Structure formats: structure tokens, C-alpha cells
Amino acid sequence: MEAKIRAQLREILESRGLASHMNDTKWRELCAGIDELPFPPALQRKNLFEDEPYPTSIPLATTYWGDWGKTYEGELGIWIEWIKVAPQYKRHIGMLVSPAIEDCSNELRELLIRIRVPYVEEDGFFTIYGHAAGVQFDNA
Structure with a gap:
């Protein structure tokens, strides 16, 4: 990483009092673990x-899947403050039938606990912190 960018990153973390809670290994494990879920949930970053x-903004039940296929470990581990995961998918059935809501909350929660990824669950969303200050994690 370029020295100038590294200095900017350090300045942001120090000025905002943020601590790092994820590393490349955790991001890789998380991205690989998403394949175990019934669908790749949408996310806001x-x-x-x-x-x-x-x-x-992101609704709790999206009509699209999340793009977890990217190589996030380098990008997320360094640049991401947090991601908010919407664990519900609104599957279209037909014009006259309401969409079916698929929910992978339990599977996602189990994955985050198993690989020890710090998260907060609130209002149905899972927020995963790359960097944070003073956050009380649900799996701490």
C-alpha cells in the first residue's frame, strides 16, 4: 500500500478513535462462509x-443477492468501516402472488459466531465491523 494512503488511513483511525476488528483471514473466512448460506445476502457498506x-439505504428484504464473489479481504480489511447485511431475500413467484420471503438469519448468525466475526444484530440486520469504537458486539 502506498505510504500516503497508509498515512491517511492511520490519521482517520486515530482521529475517530477507531480500532480494527477484522483482518484478511476473517474477511476470507466470512466470504467463503457465505457460500454455505441458502443465498448470498445483500449488503450495504x-x-x-x-x-x-x-x-x-437497504431494505431488510431485498429483491437482489449480495455480491460476495469479490475478493474482499484486502479491500474490506483496510477500507471498510462496517457492512450491514440484509438477511432476507424477496423471491418473485408470480404476478398475482405475493413474493416469498426467504430468511438466512439463523445460518448467518451461526456462521458469524463459528468464525468469530464481531457483529451487532439490530432490527433484523447484521452489522459487521471492520473498524469501530465503543461498540458492544453480540458475540463478544
Whole structure:
């Protein structure tokens, strides 16, 4: 990593009092473990260098799957402040039938506990912290 970017990152972490809670190994384990779930849940991510998360909002039950196929370990481990995972998928059945809601909350929770990924579960979402300050994790 370029020295200038490393210095910027260190400055952000120190000025905001953030501690690192994930490393490359944990991100790899998490991304690999997503394959065990019934579907890859959608996610919202907040980068350290950005003011707003992407996407700006996410529903609990999405009509799309998350893109966990990328190699997140380098990117997430360094740049991600947190990701918010929406564990429900709204599966279209037909024009006259309401969509079916598939939920992988239990499987996701079991995965996070098994591989010891720090998370907070709130309002149905799972927030996984790459960097945080003063957060009480559900699996701590």
C-alpha cells in the first residue's frame, strides 16, 4: 500500500478513535462462509474514506443477492468501516402472488459466531465491523 494512503488511513483511525476488528483471514473466512448460506445476502457498506454508505439505504428484504464473489479481504480489511447485511431475500413467484420471503438469519448468525466475526444484530440486520469504537458486539 502506498505510504500516503497508509498515512491517511492511520490519521482517520486515530482521529475517530477507531480500532480494527477484522483482518484478511476473517474477511476470507466470512466470504467463503457465505457460500454455505441458502443465498448470498445483500449488503450495504461504509468505507472509511466516504461520508455515506453504499447503497445509501437497504431494505431488510431485498429483491437482489449480495455480491460476495469479490475478493474482499484486502479491500474490506483496510477500507471498510462496517457492512450491514440484509438477511432476507424477496423471491418473485408470480404476478398475482405475493413474493416469498426467504430468511438466512439463523445460518448467518451461526456462521458469524463459528468464525468469530464481531457483529451487532439490530432490527433484523447484521452489522459487521471492520473498524469501530465503543461498540458492544453480540458475540463478544
